Amino acid sequence: MASGTHAFDDFPARPLGRRYGLGSKHMWTRNRFPFLWLMPVLLPVLLFIGVPVAHAFWTSLHQVMLLFPGEPFVGLDNYARVLDTNYFRTAMWNSVWFMVLAAPLVVAIGTAIAHFLQSRFAGSTIIRSVVLLPWVLPGAISAVLWIWVFHPSFGIINGLLKQIGAIDASIQWLNSPDLAFYCVLIAHVWTQIPFAVILVMAALAAINGETIEAATIDCRSGWRRFRYIVFPEIKAMIVVLVVYNALVAFTTYDLVYAMTGGGPGTATTLLAFQIWRESFAMYDFGAGAALAFIMVVVAAALIVAITRALPSDLFGERPS
Amino acid sequence: MSWRRRRPMSTFLISALIFAFAGGPVLLALYGSVVPDRVLLSPERSVFSEGISLENYRYIFTGQLPASYEVEGAQRSMISEAARQVPRSLWNSARIAAAAMVLNIVLGAPAAYFFARYAFPGKRMSFMFIILSPLVPTAALVVPVYLIMQQLGLIGSVWGIILVHTAQALPFTVLILSVFFRRLPAELFEAAILDRCNAFQSFVRIALPLALPSIGATGLFAFMLSYSEYMFALVLSGEASSRPVSVVMAALARNTDVSWSLLNTGIFIAIIPTLILVVLVWRFVVEGLVSGSVKG
Numbered sequence: 234m235a236s237g238t239h240a241f242d243d244f245p246a247r248p249l250g251r252r253y254g255l256g257s258k259h260m261w262t263r264n265r266f267p268f269l270w271l272m273p274v275l276l277p278v279l280l281f282i283g284v285p286v287a288h289a290f291w292t293s294l295h296q297v298m299l300l301f302p303g304e305p306f307v308g309l310d311n312y313a314r315v316l317d318t319n320y321f322r323t324a325m326w327n328s329v330w331f332m333v334l335a336a337p338l339v340v341a342i343g344t345a346i347a348h349f350l351q352s353r354f355a356g357s358t359i360i361r362s363v364v365l366l367p368w369v370l371p372g373a374i375s376a377v378l379w380i381w382v383f384h385p386s387f388g389i390i391n392g393l394l395k396q397i398g399a400i401d402a403s404i405q406w407l408n409s410p411d412l413a414f415y416c417v418l419i420a421h422v423w424t425q426i427p428f429a430v431i432l433v434m435a436a437l438a439a440i441n442g443e444t445i446e447a448a449t450i451d452c453r454s455g456w457r458r459f460r461y462i463v464f465p466e467i468k469a470m471i472v473v474l475v476v477y478n479a480l481v482a483f484t485t486y487d488l489v490y491a492m493t494g495g496g497p498g499t500a501t502t503l504l505a506f507q508i509w510r511e512s513f514a515m516y517d518f519g520a521g522a523a524l525a526f527i528m529v530v531v532a533a534a535l536i537v538a539i540t541r542a543l544p545s546d547l548f549g550e551r552p553s
Numbered sequence: 554m555s556w557r558r559r560r561p562m563s564t565f566l567i568s569a570l571i572f573a574f575a576g577g578p579v580l581l582a583l584y585g586s587v588v589p590d591r592v593l594l595s596p597e598r599s600v601f602s603e604g605i606s607l608e609n610y611r612y613i614f615t616g617q618l619p620a621s622y623e624v625e626g627a628q629r630s631m632i633s634e635a636a637r638q639v640p641r642s643l644w645n646s647a648r649i650a651a652a653a654m655v656l657n658i659v660l661g662a663p664a665a666y667f668f669a670r671y672a673f674p675g676k677r678m679s680f681m682f683i684i685l686s687p688l689v690p691t692a693a694l695v696v697p698v699y700l701i702m703q704q705l706g707l708i709g710s711v712w713g714i715i716l717v718h719t720a721q722a723l724p725f726t727v728l729i730l731s732v733f734f735r736r737l738p739a740e741l742f743e744a745a746i747l748d749r750c751n752a753f754q755s756f757v758r759i760a761l762p763l764a765l766p767s768i769g770a771t772g773l774f775a776f777m778l779s780y781s782e783y784m785f786a787l788v789l790s791g792e793a794s795s796r797p798v799s800v801v802m803a804a805l806a807r808n809t810d811v812s813w814s815l816l817n818t819g820i821f822i823a824i825i826p827t828l829i830l831v832v833l834v835w836r837f838v839v840e841g842l843v844s845g846s847v848k849g
Contacts, residue, residue: 270667270752271679273660274723281720282686285697289689292696349567360568362832363576366824370579371781373803374820378578381585381813389581423574428777431770432729439736469732477725484690487783491806508692518696525693532688 293522311523328483328504335482338422340474343429351437368427376491379420383407410500413493417501421488429474436470476536483532504528585817609818613639638793638801639819643826646797649711650779653718657726657775665730666756683724691784699788709791718779726771733767734760798823
């Protein structure tokens with residue numbers, strides 16, 4: 234009863250909201266066991282993510298190659314070496330561009346679908362289930378499905394385009410440096426939408442029904458109602474989703490690997506794929522780890538920028 | 554509660570569009586799994602003239618080769634033994650993902666609640682630590698994680714994969730759940746304090762039941778993250794019989810010799826169990842959401 238015993242000491246002196254809300258110092262002094270609550274999360278994250286990260290950081294400062302025994306300290310050599318390659322610049326540009334396109338697309342489409350599915354109509358249950366389909370598939374499977382869709386000879390897209398007479402010759406979707414990137418992007422967006430839909434739907438369902446009823450009377454236009462009434466209520470969730478999707482797009486790996494293998498040329502070589510290539514194709518683990526930490530710095534900077542650009546009350550002082 | 558009035562025509566069109574985009578590729582896999590390659594790859598033949606065949610399904614479950622590969626000179630390499638591992642790998646994946654889901658909820662929910670409702674020294678730092686830890690690309694962590702699991706003697710056991718997947722999903726579980734917990738009205742918890750509930754009691758008796766749909770959705774997320782994770786599953790799983798479905802399917806997909814219809818059959822079999830699970834849990838989650846138990 235750590236929090237109960239002193240709860241009434243200064244009872245009428247302050248408004249309740251201030252005394253027990255987030256940011257109130259009084260609440261904290263009474264709960265002396267943050268560790269018990271946080272340990273179950275901090276411990277596994279520390280052991281299975283924190284320690285490996287530290288190990289990878291050590292690797293990035295040493296020359297760790299399979300072919301050369303001994304692991305001498307080389308300082309920032311690995312970093313300098315990685316930054317100097319053309320591969321890095323291409324992969325960096327691809328990854329940033331991929332993220333800039335993918336994250337807003339996923340969140341915008343996801344929000345639109347969630348908003349659409351909020352009301353019931355004949356068959357809405359079926360559509361709600363079908364929307365989740367891409368979510369249940371491992372990346373390798375999604376990749377095969379989309380290779381099949383984009384297949385130059387037997388794919389459905391070329392088939393349809395030929396049927397309506399839009400094209401005569403097959404378009405080499407995944408073999409053309411210009412198109413492959415956007416094909417992978419479409420497949421990636423496809424795999425990420427269900428999660429966005431679920432979370433936005435949950436956030437929409439949590440909105441007070443009276444707010445919506447009042448809005449229905451006040452705002453005739455559906456778009457204005459969404460912009461001024463619904464959107465502020467789900468903004469915190471949208472910010473979380475944008476950050477999460479930016480991260481996923483920036484670190485995605487298996488879809489690209491299985492769909493194009495980074496090619497044609499370097500058209501779809503993303504940074505995460507480049508790490509894999511440095512480490513497991515060239516057996517230069519030091520360079521791979523150095524690249525990973527360059528990526529972490531860039532990703533952290535991008536996330537800070539995103540959270541600045543889209544202020545939310547997530548880290549605010551008071552519960553909403 | 555009606556959000557807006559719509560015309561049935563536009564509702565139908567938008568539904569059809571969503572259906573085609575989300576379900577289209579999966580329907581193509583279903584189609585590909587019931588017609589043989591010679592129909593799939595030939596523009597003159599179609600499923601209407603040749604009829605459907607379940608030979609590939611029969612092969613995966615019983616090992617009996619499709620008739621067209623029994624004839625002399627057939628390309629035997631197009632039939633891969635790896636396809637026969639699919640049913641067993643589904644069971645492995647289901648166990649791993651279910652365990653990761655339960656661990657995520659049990660470990661993550663209290664911490665999320667604590668972050669949402671309490672201020673304490675080091676809050677921002679520990680939150681940042683949890684949220685930023687998934688920033689590091691997994692490709693760089695494969696070797697260190699392998700070494701740790703080797704120390705713990707968990708290579709080739711499902712527990713190694715379960716632990717890594719749990720740790721990978723926990724940051725997101727905490728982040729998402731704390732957003733939900735913050736939306737619960739503060740008055741409820743003030744009332745609980747007046748009733749002399751301690752922090753743990755108000756968590757178990759008030760926050761948990763109210764946030765149950767959200768917890769269900771978050772647990773589902775952890776399940777899916779584990780189910781589709783590939784790299785750690787590949788490194789930590791040992792022999793063929795203990796591999797999860799993502800590893801088996803990737804091996805099958807990279808094998809360029811394999812017949813398209815066999816590949817599609819494997820894909821479709823791999824989809825079915827999770828499909829059932831998602832529909833079931835989705836029903837439960839959506840009903841909880843729509844019935845308004847979390848209205849703020």
